[in-house]
Amino acid sequence: MIDNLLRPPRTPAEFVADALRVVGLLGIVVAALVFEPTDAGILAAALPFLLVPRLLGTTAWFDIVSTTVILVAAWSNVIDLYTTLVGWDLIVHFVCTGVLTALTYLALVRAEVVPGRGDPGFRTRIPMTLSPAIGLALSALWEMVEWFGHAVITPTISVGYDDTIGDMAAGGLGALVAGALVASVALERTDTTIAAPARPGR
Template sequence: MKEDFLRRPRTVAEYGADAIRVIGVLSVLVAAIWSTPTDAGILALATPALMLPRALGMRGGADLAVGVTVLVAAASNVFDLYRSVPGWDLVVHFVCTGAIAATGYLVLARLRIVPAQDSPEFRRRIPVVLCTILGLAVSAVWEMIEWAGRTFVTDEIFVTYEDTIGDMALGGLGALAAGVLVAFVRLERVRGAVKL
């Protein structure tokens, strides 16, 4: 993982993914100085999710897609898009949960808990089932964090029963879609590629 994290970018997508990481870190600093601690905290929570795809050695396009998705999800909270744009919350839950579930599958493959995409033991049904489960679990944890934030930190966080169920349902569907993607599209870059 260290080698993947420290390697130089080679493609336009890899440079773009690194630019998103820089924007993510800078946005935490900007929010800490000129916005509220809640906004800075939300953006800081996104930072590990911006770094993980690089450490996993994701292909440039997948890395960029995860980074943009996570940053948009965090920024949408800061700019109050979840309340001001009808349905935006559901779109972001679908896409972001899917991105997190696919990344989660790669983490489990790196830990040798599940077969990697290039392994002879890999079966397409495995990521379809596992990503869906991961997505539903992540959705449940996220909704608990929202509840705790509203209960113990600030009542500015919007939480209702209908919102929670809708978010989890769309997150589960996004994770299912991500599982299908992992089943058919290689997300990690090929190891041992020629260095330029």
């Protein structure tokens, strides 16, 4: 995976994906100067996630989608879209949890925990079954972070029973869509090999 991280961009789409990561880095500086320190902290917390698609060797288009969604989710906090735009919270939870679920599944493939699409042991039902569980787990963690932010950092972060259940439901649905995507579309580059679990006699 380090090779993927250090690999220079080779196509216009890969340059765009890396440019978005630079935007994410510069956004921290802008937030620190223009907004509150907590806003800069939110963007800084999102920065490592922008590197995950590159580490995993995803296709350029999915890299662009992933980084864009993560940036939108982080900046929505900074400019208060979650509280000012009705339904935006659910949309972001649906889309962002779906993206993070797909990335998590690819990471599990890299770790040889589950088979990838190119492995003989791969079955469509594997990501379709596992992805909702991953998404709900990520949604629960997301809600814990929101609660911590509300309790410790700023009470302006919206929390509550209805909010939590709605967010987790949206995240679970997004993860289900991500499972279908993982099962049917190649999300890794063709010039990178996701290691498959060893089989006896190979």
